[in-house]
Amino acid sequence: MNQFFSFRRFSLLISKHWADNKKRYLLSVIGFALLLIVWFIFTILVDPHSPMQQEVQILTFFFALFGTGAFYASQYFRDLGSRAKGINFLLVPASAVEKILCSILFTIVIFFSVFTAVFYLVDVLMVTISNQFLTSHNPIRQEGVINVFRAAILPFDGISTLNVLLIFFTVQSIFLLGSVYFAKYSFIKTVICSFVVFFLLFCLIYVLYEYVMPRGGYVNGFTSYRVSRFNAGEDHLVQIPGWIDDMIYFVLMYAITPFLWVVSYYRLKEKQV
Amino acid sequence: MVSIQNLSFSYRKKPVFNGLNLSFQAGHVYGLLGKNGTGKSSLLRNIAGLLFPQKGTISVNGFTPGDRLPIFLQDVFMVPEEFYLPDIPVPDFIRSYVPFYPRFNSDKFRDYMAVFEIPSDSTLQNMSYGQKKKVLISFALASNAKLLLMDEPTNGLDIMSKSQLRKILAQALDEERCIIISTHQVKDLENLIDRITVIDDGKILFDQNVEDISRKLSFRFAIDEADLADALYSESSLAGNVIVTPSREEEETRLDLELLYKAIVTNSSKITKLFHP
Structure with missing residues (x-):
């Protein structure tokens, strides 16, 4: 049998993970649904004249998705922080690829599907209730259920929700890597490390922009740069080929996540207990 | 293996x-x-x-x-x-x-x-x-x-x-x-x-088969002072002094792992010599 990946072992690993954690997962789902109901009731009480606004629904969806998703991903490999659980995990006869793929399946695919399903279940219920009971006494416009895949996110008008979902997968992968990397307090440590990395990147870009680039500014994205020549009285437009822009976009949107998975794989392979 | x-x-x-x-x-x-x-x-x-x-x-x-x-x-x-x-x-x-x-x-x-x-x-x-x-x-x-x-x-x-x-x-x-x-x-x-x-x-102090140990070492009570003096390890008990000593010819005694371990830890050089003359 292939020692790198076997579909049979992979499916066994999924069954094992489910058997080991189903009680915790089911309780978490119920807890999340109840919290969501409490939250929506709170928003209705705060603003009873326009209950269940679509902005509230969509912001709730994305804040909860990112918050709970990152926390769940940061806890996936927490067993490795305990000697007893770590031994149990590492000695299961499955390859590191299968173990990483199982983590991706649970923290990204299954988490997103279950989260969306639970959110809609509660959302539809709350929208129906608020439309039925609250608006029947008040002349208020009835709100509909939001489609999170088509909604415009107000503060980020230029970003489609599908792109936000791609960012979500990247964030999940960052926290998954943090979970393999840090034996304890992986959520907090990953948050701190992510801030440090982003701050350093920001500083690097700032330094490059301020001190390395000639005086001027970007025009229509990052592929065109106008160099100001005050003395000569004539500006120059420097353009790089469009494919570089496409490539940068592709890398940022699609390549970082698989790269993080590959790093997680190697980190898991070299994990010792 | x-x-x-x-x-x-x-x-x-x-x-x-x-x-x-x-x-x-x-x-x-x-x-x-x-x-x-x-x-x-x-x-x-x-x-x-x-x-x-x-x-x-x-x-x-x-x-x-x-x-x-x-x-x-x-x-x-x-x-x-x-x-x-x-x-x-x-x-x-x-x-x-x-x-x-x-x-x-x-x-x-x-x-x-x-x-x-x-x-x-x-x-x-x-x-x-x-x-x-x-x-x-x-x-x-x-x-x-x-x-x-x-x-x-x-x-x-x-x-x-x-x-x-x-x-x-x-x-x-x-x-x-x-x-x-x-x-x-x-x-x-x-x-x-x-x-x-x-x-x-971090080192191997002793590595032997039980069969060889039983053949070369004896675990018993000391009979006299000379016995005690020859012992590789001795320990007093209510019934007398228990000793680990090189076996006499065709003598078979029951292996006492605890005594053997103590003998190895306290007198490893003599025990090693006995097994690797």
């Missing part, structure tokens, strides 16, 4: 092994003895692929443990001192873990559980530490893994369970299987172990 060549291993700045050479063969039960912190558990975890050597090589059934290939993991089962079992019913545990071990024998698992007097349909969550350990040991033996690594297997077991464990281990040993037991409780597994390996300060 297990070949360790020139193994060096350390925890950050604390060296554990430096140039260790050792081998373990199928068909034997090895007793790994030593003081606390001498590296017994670290050695088992190196063999299982949970720790990686800094220098040297380890080969188990032809595989490098650190690669943790599924084919290797199917044939190595470790019962650690600190272990974890999920809080699920035993039948669910069996359903989700057994398919990973192609040679798992469910009938034997039920037999072992019966010997340990644990109901097969109980839930792991409601079990005591000792009961959980018995489930894990039953699973380990029923997995038919060729290499079984047990770290302090009798810790947490009551007196009856210890004798049940001896009985089960004796049943489970066959020509293809190698069992390595690391323990402080030497008395618990006295009649089971057929080769004694004593580790001290």
Whole structure:
């Protein structure tokens, strides 16, 4: 049998993970649904004249998705922080690829599907209730259920929700890597490390922009740069080929996540207990 | 089955092994003895692929443990001192873990559980530490893994369970299987172990078959002062002085592992000379 990946072992690993954690997962789902109901009731009480606004629904969806998703991903490999659980995990006869793929399946695919399903279940219920009971006494416009895949996110008008979902997968992968990397307090440590990395990147870009680039500014994205020549009285437009822009976009949107998975794989392979 | 060549291993700045050479063969039960912190558990975890050597090589059934290939993991089962079992019913545990071990024998698992007097349909969550350990040991033996690594297997077991464990281990040993037991409780597994390996300060202090030990050493009460003077190790008791002494011709005494261990630790040079003249 292939020692790198076997579909049979992979499916066994999924069954094992489910058997080991189903009680915790089911309780978490119920807890999340109840919290969501409490939250929506709170928003209705705060603003009873326009209950269940679509902005509230969509912001709730994305804040909860990112918050709970990152926390769940940061806890996936927490067993490795305990000697007893770590031994149990590492000695299961499955390859590191299968173990990483199982983590991706649970923290990204299954988490997103279950989260969306639970959110809609509660959302539809709350929208129906608020439309039925609250608006029947008040002349208020009835709100509909939001489609999170088509909604415009107000503060980020230029970003489609599908792109936000791609960012979500990247964030999940960052926290998954943090979970393999840090034996304890992986959520907090990953948050701190992510801030440090982003701050350093920001500083690097700032330094490059301020001190390395000639005086001027970007025009229509990052592929065109106008160099100001005050003395000569004539500006120059420097353009790089469009494919570089496409490539940068592709890398940022699609390549970082698989790269993080590959790093997680190697980190898991070299994990010792 | 297990070949360790020139193994060096350390925890950050604390060296554990430096140039260790050792081998373990199928068909034997090895007793790994030593003081606390001498590296017994670290050695088992190196063999299982949970720790990686800094220098040297380890080969188990032809595989490098650190690669943790599924084919290797199917044939190595470790019962650690600190272990974890999920809080699920035993039948669910069996359903989700057994398919990973192609040679798992469910009938034997039920037999072992019966010997340990644990109901097969109980839930792991409601079990005591000792009961959980018995489930894990039953699973380990029923997995038919060729290499079984047990770290302090009798810790947490009551007196009856210890004798049940001896009985089960004796049943489970066959020509293809190698069992390595690391323990402080030497008395618990006295009649089971057929080769004694004593580790001290990251080195092998003693490594001999029980047969050779019984032939070359005698464990008995001292008859007179001269007997006491010749002893490799002596210990006073209510019934007199117990001694470990070189065997006289055709003398056969019962091996006392605890006395042997004390003799090796306190008088290793004379014992080594006796076995390697």
